[in-house]
Amino acid sequence: QPALDIAAIRSQFPILHREVKGKPLVYFDNAATAQKPQVVIDALVNYYSHYNANIHRGIHTLAEEATAGFEATRDAFRHFVNARHREEIIITKGTTESINLVAYTWARQQLQAGDEVIISGMEHHSNIVPWQIICAEKQASLKVIPVDDNGELVLEEYYKLLTPRTKLVSVVHVSNALGTVNPVKDIISAAHNAGAKVFIDGAQSAVHLDIDVQELDCDFFACSVHKLYGPTGVGMLYGKKELLAEMPVFLGGGEMIKEVSFEQTTYADLPYKYEAGTPNIADTVATAAALNYVQEIGKANIRAHEDELLQHATSRLLTIDGLTIIGRAKEKTSLISFVIDGIHPQDVGILLDNRGIAVRTGHHCAQPLMARFKIPGTIRASFAVYNTLEEVDALLAGLQHAVKLLR
Ligand code: PMP
Numbered sequence: 001q002p003a004l005d006i007a008a009i010r011s012q013f014p015i016l017h018r019e020v021k022g023k024p025l026v027y028f029d030n031a032a033t034a035q036k037p038q039v040v041i042d043a044l045v046n047y048y049s050h051y052n053a054n055i056h057r058g059i060h061t062l063a064e065e066a067t068a069g070f071e072a073t074r075d076a077f078r079h080f081v082n083a084r085h086r087e088e089i090i091i092t093k094g095t096t097e098s099i100n101l102v103a104y105t106w107a108r109q110q111l112q113a114g115d116e117v118i119i120s121g122m123e124h125h126s127n128i129v130p131w132q133i134i135c136a137e138k139q140a141s142l143k144v145i146p147v148d149d150n151g152e153l154v155l156e157e158y159y160k161l162l163t164p165r166t167k168l169v170s171v172v173h174v175s176n177a178l179g180t181v182n183p184v185k186d187i188i189s190a191a192h193n194a195g196a197k198v199f200i201d202g203a204q205s206a207v208h209l210d211i212d213v214q215e216l217d218c219d220f221f222a223c224s225v226h227k228l229y230g231p232t233g234v235g236m237l238y239g240k241k242e243l244l245a246e247m248p249v250f251l252g253g254g255e256m257i258k259e260v261s262f263e264q265t266t267y268a269d270l271p272y273k274y275e276a277g278t279p280n281i282a283d284t285v286a287t288a289a290a291l292n293y294v295q296e297i298g299k300a301n302i303r304a305h306e307d308e309l310l311q312h313a314t315s316r317l318l319t320i321d322g323l324t325i326i327g328r329a330k331e332k333t334s335l336i337s338f339v340i341d342g343i344h345p346q347d348v349g350i351l352l353d354n355r356g357i358a359v360r361t362g363h364h365c366a367q368p369l370m371a372r373f374k375i376p377g378t379i380r381a382s383f384a385v386y387n388t389l390e391e392v393d394a395l396l397a398g399l400q401h402a403v404k405l406l407r
Pocket residue numbers: 031032093094095096097124126127172174175176201203204224365
């Protein structure tokens with residue numbers, strides 16, 4: 001495999017040419033959202049400049065072109081996750097909406113008093129709160145797979161949690177707070193053996209790992225396009241066709257119906273049944289450009305580059321006195337989360353910003369996980385394909401400077 005030409009890749013991202021506080025931007029907040037290449041920005045501008053129209057109902061040329069662009073993204077998603085059918089791809093506004101959709105339809109229909117839903121101790125709030133809400137409504141209970149000191153799931157405990165009452169297991173594929181890659185194939189097959197369905201939160205995995213929903217055999221999979229070098233406001237829910245077909249509808253309105261009368265309404269076929277109202281057409285159209293961009297570079301190449309950054313960051317940062325990495329899983333990608341003795345993460349974040357370095361500090365929407373490690377939060381540097389070893393060295397220098405000032 002030839003190494004990626006990172007300079008050429010960087011030149012495709014206009015924002016990477018700007019300065020922050022008079023210093024070249026070093027963007028290490030990619031797990032929150034990634035920057036966008038020119039091809040994605042062009043696709044967005046091109047849509048608004050040339051074929052903006054509402055989709056699916058129009059018979060005029062612009063409406064047909066906009067519909068074709070929107071539906072091309074569904075095909076791109078299908079290819080991206082290797083779904084068997086295009087009807088299995090529901091376009092949402094992000095991972096959060098995808099999880100809520102399944103909570104409010106499938107789970108609300110399937111859960112009964114006494115049933116159990118299993119999540120893990122490293123979930124993002126968006127894979128906790130919707131299940132809490134629906135479990136409370138249905139008098140079902142939420143069980144949590146524990147996390148060990150390395151930031152790995154304790155699978156023996158997971159296997160013990162699976163019972164005939166388990167209806168759903170919903171776990172994160174890659175932790176946004178630790179970088180842990182969870183063994184989702186084993187988690188899925190164990191759940192299926194116990195008769196439960198499985199939801200995989202792929203918000204962090206979709207950009208770093210090859211996703212094959214047929215091989216994983218997950219029942220649902222969600223991701224957000226803004227973390228995939230694409231626009232904000234678009235996500236995907238993959239669901240197995242037989243499940244999506246039987247689930248009750250989510251939002252009611254235009255687009256999701258076959259026929260409406262005051263007496264009775266019949267619903268549209270998949271996937272439109274779950275896509276009420278005018279969607280985010282422009283960003284969805286531009287999504288295809290982002291998915292193609294990732295696939296052209298190749299996820300294996302992206303991961304190899306990010307692994308090199310991660311290894312370099314791990315060995316360099318450990319030279320800082322009092323620095324502890326939170327999350328030392330054997331299988332890990334693309335981000336490093338850490339604390340420094342006696343120093344508040346936020347103070348470090350501010351000092352790094354003064355040097356043009358963007359990191360995230362705080363609980364990363366994973367408060368229960370922070371409680372597990374008995375910390376209020378971490379400093380997180382998360383990598384993308386356009387980051388460089390020199391930027392990691394700039395982070396190290398910034399941290400050394402911060403430690404000197406704050407101690
Ligand atoms: N799950 C994980 C693991 C995430 O990292 C995120 C985004 N930080 C989400 C879910 C929610 O994604 P979104 O905000 O795009 O809906």
